[in-house]
Amino acid sequence: MAEKKLKVGIVGCGGIMKWSHLPAYAKMADRVEIVALCDIVPGRSEEAVAFAKSNYNSNILDGAKCYTEFDEFIKNPEIESVDICTPNYLHAPFACAALERGCHVFCEKPDSVSVEDVLKMKEASEKSGKVLMVMRNNRHVATTKRLKQLIAEGGFGDIYCGRCGWVRRRGIPGKGGWFTTKAKSGGGPLIDLGVHMIDLAIYLMGNPTPVAVSGSTYTKFADNTADASSEHAAFGETQSGGTFDVEDLAMGFIKFDNGACLQIEFSWASNIEVPDRNFVELRGSKAGLTWEYSGTKCRIFSEAFGKLIDIDTAVDDGITGHEGNLRHYLDVVQNGAKPDFVPQQGVNMIKILSAIYESARTGKEVSLVD
Numbered sequence: 401m402a403e404k405k406l407k408v409g410i411v412g413c414g415g416i417m418k419w420s421h422l423p424a425y426a427k428m429a430d431r432v433e434i435v436a437l438c439d440i441v442p443g444r445s446e447e448a449v450a451f452a453k454s455n456y457n458s459n460i461l462d463g464a465k466c467y468t469e470f471d472e473f474i475k476n477p478e479i480e481s482v483d484i485c486t487p488n489y490l491h492a493p494f495a496c497a498a499l500e501r502g503c504h505v506f507c508e509k510p511d512s513v514s515v516e517d518v519l520k521m522k523e524a525s526e527k528s529g530k531v532l533m534v535m536r537n538n539r540h541v542a543t544t545k546r547l548k549q550l551i552a553e554g555g556f557g558d559i560y561c562g563r564c565g566w567v568r569r570r571g572i573p574g575k576g577g578w579f580t581t582k583a584k585s586g587g588g589p590l591i592d593l594g595v596h597m598i599d600l601a602i603y604l605m606g607n608p609t610p611v612a613v614s615g616s617t618y619t620k621f622a623d624n625t626a627d628a629s630s631e632h633a634a635f636g637e638t639q640s641g642g643t644f645d646v647e648d649l650a651m652g653f654i655k656f657d658n659g660a661c662l663q664i665e666f667s668w669a670s671n672i673e674v675p676d677r678n679f680v681e682l683r684g685s686k687a688g689l690t691w692e693y694s695g696t697k698c699r700i701f702s703e704a705f706g707k708l709i710d711i712d713t714a715v716d717d718g719i720t721g722h723e724g725n726l727r728h729y730l731d732v733v734q735n736g737a738k739p740d741f742v743p744q745q746g747v748n749m750i751k752i753l754s755a756i757y758e759s760a761r762t763g764k765e766v767s768l769v770d
Contacts, residue, residue, distance in 0.1 A: 406734060407478050409436035409503075411470060411494055412485035413448040415635055416508055418455075420537075421485060422448070424723035426458035431730055437464045438473035470494060474501055481733065484508060487578040488585050492517035495532065499524040504531040506729050509595045510753070511746035513586030518750040522743035533729050533739060534746050538600040540724025542717040543695035547604060550700075550713075557686030563663035564601040566593035566678040572621065572648060572668040574636020580622075581643040588646035589666040590617065591753050593678070598654075599749060600691070601662055601680045608656035610748055614765040615652030615756035621669040622648070652756045664756075689713075694721070 408425070410417060425432055437445035445466035452458045467473040474482070474497055482498035484491055484507040492512040495505045505525070511534045512518040525532035538544060550556065566589070573592070578584040585591065602608065622644040649667040656662075680691045687702035698714040719727070731737035755766040 405433040409479035411438040413439040417485040420722040426456040435478040438467040496524040537721030541695035556684030559684040562682035564597040564680040565665035576639035576642020577637040579636040590650035617647035617760040
């Protein structure tokens with residue numbers, strides 16, 4: 401018997417939906433039916449329908465009803481699952497509303513802009529009994545899966561420390577728009593890019609519980625115009641003379657309950673040689689690793705027969721992390737697969753990010769232990 405299609409409604413039809421979620425759904429048309437689209441900008445949902453045809457040769461959005469108001473969208477009785485691709489500040493209220501309506505929820509990162517909101521999401525998921533999953537695409541690239549297997553087999557021994565980051569020479573997204581407005585984004589590169597690499601590091605470390613953080617943040621490029629040509633500047637909607645009240649660089653340090661630690665660095669703009677690098681470096685008692693450039697490069701550092709050895713271990717299965725994450729979500733919802741992400745991990749993440757901002761404000765280490 402053919403698998404029953406999951407009826408999905410998508411809210412937010414901007415760049416992340418069009419370039420990351422939509423191509424994944426186009427490949428999974430045998431498993432999903434997109435029944436509704438919602439975007440506050442009039443006409444944008446309809447544009448997404450045409451975009452699917454011209455860019456992915458797909459008619460997966462053809463039957464979707466288009467809305468400009470979320471309150472009307474969520475009343476659509478056909479929707480079984482809601483995919484949230486909106487600015488950060490709307491993640492929690494839209495997720496909670498969808499869960500309370502009895503829908504499963506897949507949400508773009510970050511989970512929310514505050515600890516209070518992410519706890520509401522977790523509570524709404526538990527109360528409804530529905531699946532809540534937040535994008536953790538780097539867990540689902542082939543290189544990460546291979547590393548996770550090697551770590552589980554004991555190949556790295558005790559992973560006791562590491563560092564991770566995403567650094568850009570220039571690349572402030574949508575300057576003056578919601579990305580650089582703290583009330584809507586929750587922060588700058590720490591919450592925008594940090595979720596990706598911090599999550600991947602903690603995931604590979606075995607998901608230890610964070611217990612304390614310290615950090616510093618800086619805003620040095622709010623008035624700089626040299627980043628206008630960066631490919632990242634096209635994300636969001638740039639507004640001349642708009643708000644810029646977030647950091648453009650953050651550094652910090654995380655301690656875990658098992659004694660492990662993690663250094664972090666995230667920047668939209670800084671005067672460095674490398675133009676754009678995302679990475680996780682972990683050190684174990686038997687081997688260490690460096691994962692770079694979205695998993696396309698990966699090396700293991702170990703020893704054998706009394707000699708040091710370096711092993712290139714990146715692999716590619718042709719599936720992007722976003723597609724892999726959405727496929728996993730469907731496996732959980734449709735087939736009862738064990739989720740690799742649970743809401744408590746989202747709570748831990750937002751606690752880390754919020755505490756780093758607090759540490760930067762106060763100049764003191766912040767405890768995460770209640």
